[in-house]
Amino acid sequence: MASSSVLKSSFRLVAAAFMISGYVRVRNLLIDAVISDQYGGHSQYLTMQGLAIAVATMLTGVVVDLLPFLSFLRVLRRYLFVTAMPLAVVITSIYWTLLLLFPKLIVVQDFSQPGSPSSSSEAPKPFYLPLSIDLALHACPAIALMVDFFAFESKYTASEVKYAVPAIVACYCVFYGSWVEYCATKNNGIFPYPFLTHSPLPGRIAIYVGASLLAVVSFRFLNWLHPRSVGQ
Template identity: 50%
Template sequence: MERIYAAILHGVAANIMYQGFKSVQTLPIGEFMNAQYGGHFQYLTIQGLVLAALSMILGMVSGLFPWVTGLKSAKRYLMVVALPVSVVISLIYWSLLALFPSLIIPPMNSTEPSTPSSSSTSPPLFYLPLTVDLSLHAVPAISLTLDFFFFERKYTKKEVHVIAPIAAAGFALWYGSWVEYCGKMNNGSFPYPFLTENPQEIRIGIYIGATVLSFFSFRFINSLHR
C-alpha cells in the first residue's frame, strides 16, 4: 500500500506543478517572461518547480521499477537540493506577498525595471490566480516535505554536514551567476523587484542569506524525521 500512496502523491504533485507552469503561459505575465533574456528559467520559482517535479517523477518511476536502484538514489540526492530550495522559495514568497508584495510581484503590464518613485500612486501589481500561485509556490514544498517524511529515510550525518552544504553552495553559485547575467542582458531588470531595486553587493548578500536559510531549513527538516 505504501508504494501506491507514494505513486499517488508523486503523480498528483507532478501534474499540479505542470498544470501551474502551463497556466502561466496563458497569462499576460507569461508573455513578459518570454520576452526577457532567460525567459521563465531566470525565475528561482521555475527552477525550484523543475527540481521538485523531477523529484516527483523520479519517485514515481522508481516506485514502478523498484529493482532499478539508481533511480531511487538519484531522486534522494536530487531532493537534497530540491527540498530546501522549494521550502525557501515558499518562505520568502509568501512572507513578502503578505508583508511587502511590491518586492516580489511586478507591476501589471510593466516592462521596465522597477525604480523608487515619489508618487503616492503605485501601479497595480500582477497577482497570479490563487490556484496557479499555490501550484507554483506551495505545492513543491508541501509535496516534497510529505514525500520526505512518509516515503524517504532520514539523511545521514555525512549527507547533512557534507553533501547538503556543497549542494546548497553549488546551486546558489549557479543561480546567482545566472540571474546576474540575465539582469545584465535585460538592461538591469531582474526577475524579482527586490533584486532590481538593490545594488550588486546587496544582491550578493541576499544570495548568501538565502543559501544559509536553505541549508539550515534542510537540517531542521531532517532533524524532525524519525
C-alpha cells in the same frame, strides 16, 4: 505493486500534475508574453527552477516505485531531493513573507496591457497571480516534498547533512546567482524579482548567501525532525 507503492506513486503523480498545471496556466496569462520576451524567460525565476526540480524529484520517485531494481535512480532521487526540498522551502518562505508583508518587493508590475504608451504617467498596476496558480507554484512544491520526506523517505545521514547538503546548496547558489546576474545584463538591469532589482550588487550577494544559509538550516532542521528511517 504493494499498496504502499501505489500510495506513494499516486501521491507523487498528483503532486507533480498540480505543479505542472500551475506552470501551464502561467503560460496562458497575458504577462507570459512579457516574461518570454526577456532574456532567460521563465528560467530567470527561482520559482520555476525549483518547480522543475520538484517535479523531476516526484516523477523519478514514481519510476523508482515502478522499477525498484534500478538502484541508480534511487540514488539520483536522493540527491534531487537534497536540492529540491531546501530550495522549495526557501522559495515558499520568502515568497509568502514578502507577499503578505512587503508585496512591492516580490510582485512584478503588469506591463502586459497592449497599447499603453511607455511615457504614460500612470504607473503600471501590480500583477498578482490567481490563487490556484500561486499555490501550485509557491506552496505545493514545499508541502508535497515535506510530506513525501516524512511519509515515504529515509532521513539523511549525519555525513550527508554535514557535507553533501551544504556543497549542493553552495553550487546551486553560485549557479543561480551567476545566471540571474547575467540575464539582468541582457534585460537592462531588470531582475525577475523587484527586491533584486532594487538592491545593489553587495545587497544581492547578501541575499544569495542568506537564502543559501536558510536552505541549509531548514534542511538540517527538517532532517532532525524526521522521526525514523522508513523503508523505500
